[in-house]
Amino acid sequence: MKKMIKNGVIVTAADQYEADLLIENGKITKIGVHLDDAADEVIDVKGAYLFPGGIDPHTHLDMPFGGTVTADDFETGTIAAAFGGTTTVIDFCLTNKGEPLQNAINAWHDKSKNKAVIDYGFHLMIGEVNDAVLEEIPNVIEKEGITSFKVFMAYKNVFQADDATLFRTLLTAKEHGALVMVHAENGDVIDYLVTDALQKGHTDPIYHALTRPPEVEGEATGRAAALTGLANSQLYVVHVSCAEAAHKIAEARQKGFQVWGETCPQYLLLDQNDLEKPDFEGAKYVWSPPLREKWNQDVLWDALKNGQLQTIGSDQCSFNFNGQKDLGKDDFTKIPNGGPIIEDRFSLLFSEGVKKGRISIHQFVDLVSTRSAKLFGLFPQKGTIAVGSDADIVIFDPDKERTISAETHHMNVDYSAFEGVRVTGEPVSVLSRGEFVIRDRRFTGKPGSGQYIKRSRYNSTQTRQAISVQ
DSSP states (O other), X not given: OOEEEEEEEEEOSSOEEEEEEEEETTEXXXXXXXXXXXOSEEEEXXXXXXXXXXXXXXXXXXXXXXXXXXXXXXXXXXXXXXXXXXXXXXXXXXXXTTSOHHHXXXXXXXXXXXXXXXXXXXXEEOOOXXXXXHHHHHHIIIIIOOOEEEEESOSTTTTXXXXXXXXXXXXXXXXXXXEEEEEOOOHHXXXXXXXXXXXXXXXXXXXXXXXXXXXXXXXXXXXXXHHHHHHTOEEEEOSXXXXXXXXXXXXXXXXXXXXXXXXXXXXXXXXXXXXXXXXXXXXXXXXSSOOOOTTXXXXXXXXXXXXXXXXXXXXXXXXXXXXXXXXXXXOGGGSOOOXXXXXXXXXXXXXXXXXXXXXXXXXXXXXXXXXXXXXXXXXXXXXXXXXXXXXXXXXXXXXXXXXXXXXXXXXXXXXXTTTTOEEEEEEEEEEETTEEEXXXXXXXXXXXXXXXXXXXXXXXXXXXXXXXXX
């Protein structure tokens, strides 16, 4: 079935122009002014923006954590993502030490099968490195198209890997064309600070932040960057929350290291004071790294504008306030870490970034879509509007105002991290490979229609040319 989208304003990371789009078999086949090709359906968008579908490089759907499981699975999570303008997510497969990596991948395929309404891929956690793991990694890249591997430097005795594991993963990634991702916090120091706080009777949510100070994030980021330089490899630092970490990334990039950084809407708009809300409400804002003092927000916005941070992920990891977050009512260490962000990532960055003059509209597209596509082996299939690319398109009203609320969001969770925040700009309709998933703010997709995407290998030369090193 051919579709024609007429009278839109196409916006990419580089261009903005009025044009029509022809879509056939899930692909964009023609872009031009006043196209008159025959089409089965013509959609007149009357000057709305046409953005490439958002790519969320950081989600945790149907993920076990702290004795419970995230409230959003691959069905509810991807529906919410689609409402928010995201058409591709990359989720994290968690591995178990002593087990084949393929076991974790199979488990995540089972979790997502017949559920996702948009396209998706996987990152893979590396918790240990031994001969068996090293032998399996090339097959994972070739067979599964998983070309990014995550190493945790935090969560001691749970996920945390040692420096030898990180370094050997960096070397292996360099050899086989993969991108190493790190959760950069010093888990050993955090473990000491947490034990000390509990011994002193400090159990409130605010101590989650006080026992994970920005220094431990900055130190771990700098250490990971130094090891990357030593290995002559490539590194992607997830969920950067503070000036200390942003500065370490900037320093590494100035040395010519291939170090990339991601931040999230919560670190741009919320701050440490939210963890001190009364009646245990602060637990809604417990995630790692924690929220920081408000002044860090300006540093992060500047880093996005000047190119020292390259992407915006959601770190979607939703837990209900009632029945999950309250597991830690008497002990902040038992509060499940994470928040519901996936639906609001796109609109928040447009409203707070573009509308308030912090970033340009082209930087917005780069941050929410294009750079993730380039870094994670999806470009130009995804991440842009071009002939031959997937017809992942967001029809966007830049002037529509709304108030974010749990009463109207589509995430399967009983609160919103941005309750009451007014935003300007809203996805009206969203197409995934040429089919409407959201049409006029109504869900029209189908669980299981999302496809698993095998991604290309990381190519250091191509990536550095595509994403200029500032």
